[in-house]
Amino acid sequence: MGWSWVNVSDNAFIAVDDQQTVAFGQVLANAAVDGGIVFLHGDLGMGKTTLCRGVMQAFGHKGAVKSPTYTLVEPYEFQDKCVYHFDLYRLGDPEELEFLGIRDYLVEDALCLIEWPERGQGILPTADLEIFIELFEQGRRIKWSKNTQKGCMIADRIVNELKG
Numbered sequence: 001m002g003w004s005w006v007n008v009s010d011n012a013f014i015a016v017d018d019q020q021t022v023a024f025g026q027v028l029a030n031a032a033v034d035g036g037i038v039f040l041h042g043d044l045g046m047g048k049t050t051l052c053r054g055v056m057q058a059f060g061h062k063g064a065v066k067s068p069t070y071t072l073v074e075p076y077e078f079q080d081k082c083v084y085h086f087d088l089y090r091l092g093d094p095e096e097l098e099f100l101g102i103r104d105y106l107v108e109d110a111l112c113l114i115e116w117p118e119r120g121q122g123i124l125p126t127a128d129l130e131i132f133i134e135l136f137e138q139g140r141r142i143k144w145s146k147n148t149q150k151g152c153m154i155a156d157r158i159v160n161e162l163k164g
Contacts, residue, residue, distance in 0.1 A: 011155060013162060016139040021047045024142055025054020028131075031157035035081070035109040036150050037125060039117035042133035047140050048115045051133070052085050055113060059083060067115065072100055082110040088119040097123045129154050 015021040028051070032038070040048040053065040059078040067087045068074040076083040084105045091097070097120050105112060106125060117124055128151035132143045146155040 011145065011159070012141055012143040014136055014139055014141055015047070018047065018050050021050045021133075021140060021142070022054035022057065025051040025056075026058040027054075027158055027161050028154075029055040029058030029111075030161060031154045032111050032129075033157075034150065034153070035107075035111045036128040036154055037106065037112045038114065038154075039124075039127040039130045040113060040115045040133070041117070041130060046133040046135070048133060049087075051131070051142070052113050052115075055083060055111070056085075072096075073105065075105075082107075084110060084112045086112065086114040088114065088116040091116070091119040094120050094123040127151070 013024060015024055028038070040051065042048050049065065049067040052067075056065050056076055059076070059081055061076060061078075065085070066074070067089075068085055069087045069089055072086060072088065072091065074085045076085065086105075088097075102120075102123065114120070114124065114127070117127065117130075126147050128146070128148045130145050130147065132145075134141050134143075144155060144158065146152045
């Protein structure tokens with residue numbers, strides 16, 4: 001696939017369409033082999049769920065991937081990996097995450113994709129990796145920042161695969 005880079009050192013990628021956003025999600029899945037907590041930032045309609053679809057497809061999911069706006073979390077269990085897709089857009093209070101049993105999902109080798117993480121501030125742990133999606137010309141700019149050692153490893157793998 002022809003990847004469109006803004007600047008490798010800035011950890012940014014331009015997705016010109018939904019197909020490339022899905023492909024970036026697949027790259028993320030390959031990079032997060034040891035699990036991790038990934039925050040997904042971006043306005044409504046920026047492609048956060050589209051990116052999650054790519055992650056699920058990389059693990060072999062064939063069905064639809066919908067944003068769990070009303071259920072708050074959608075679990076996906078694969079042969080050797082659990083992926084939890086959270087959408088906190090409708091979260092009224094961060095304390096609701098405790099009632100949801102958030103700590104049960106945040107296990108070491110699971111991959112947790114969390115849309116609208118700012119709504120869980122104070123309850124959610126530090127993300128390993130944060131992804132920011134914003135409009136850029138005709139497509140989307142996908143940028144990421146790493147917050148932990150695990151996040152550094154994921155980010156390095158993303159860069160290596162996209163450069164590759």
